[in-house]
Amino acid sequence: MPRSSRSLPWILLIGGIIGLAAAAVLTVEKIALLRDPAYVPSCSINPILSCGSVMSKPQAEVFGFPNSLLGIAGFAVIVTVGVALLAGATFRRWFWIGLQIGVTFGAVFVHWLMFQSLYRIQALCPYCMVVWAVTIPIFWYVTLHNVNRPKLTRLHSVPLTIWAVVVLSLIGEQFWSYWRTLL
Structure with a gap:
């Protein structure tokens, strides 16, 4: 069995647990922001790293509800599949x-959100970036696992x-322009 399949x-x-935790925290922060518009989310660190800036934009609710709810559902499935595979399923x-x-x-959705964060909203949500980092x-x-090509598997980390x-x-x-002010 290829190493990447054993690692899957x-x-x-x-990855599912990390993504689920980030999505859960985002959901809690979004609820707090909905309850109190003056609430400053824990992940609003500076003008660039600012969940509040991202959460208040329409891109944060593409399907009419907070995107983090998709993360909770999706990552719960991922965790379940991982546990099932470890159990021998x-x-x-x-x-x-x-x-x-x-x-x-x-x-695809994460990359669209990444583009929106970088070039439309012009702010980064740290918890969202955690989701990016585990989704890929x-x-x-x-x-x-699905294409099962040994040559690709050997170069899996590239x-x-x-x-x-x-x-x-x-x-x-x-x-x-912001980062250089910190140097």
Whole structure:
């Protein structure tokens, strides 16, 4: 069994728990903000790292309810699949196709939200960035499992490293004028 397939249950479990925790905190913060518009979320650190700025925008409720609720549901499924795989469960092909569709939606949605944060809202939500950071490896390792190509599996960490460098570069470039004031 390829290393990435042996790692998949742990990636789903750990990534799912981290994503679920971030989505839960975002939901609690959003409820507090709805109750009291003057509330300052714990993740509003400075003008750039500011959950409040992101949560108050229409992009935070794309489907008419807080996006974090999608995260709670999605990451709960991911955690459950990870635990089931660790317990020895095997799933039929249709299940893996369904999971692939779900994680692909999550990856596309996260990238759309990333673009919105960087170039439209011009603020970053730390908890949202945690969701970005776990969604991509979850997507990538589910994809590797489903395509089952040994050559891709051997190079499994390369696309994730490139993705992280690109995202960090975009963040650095977009907010450089702010970051340099901190130096």
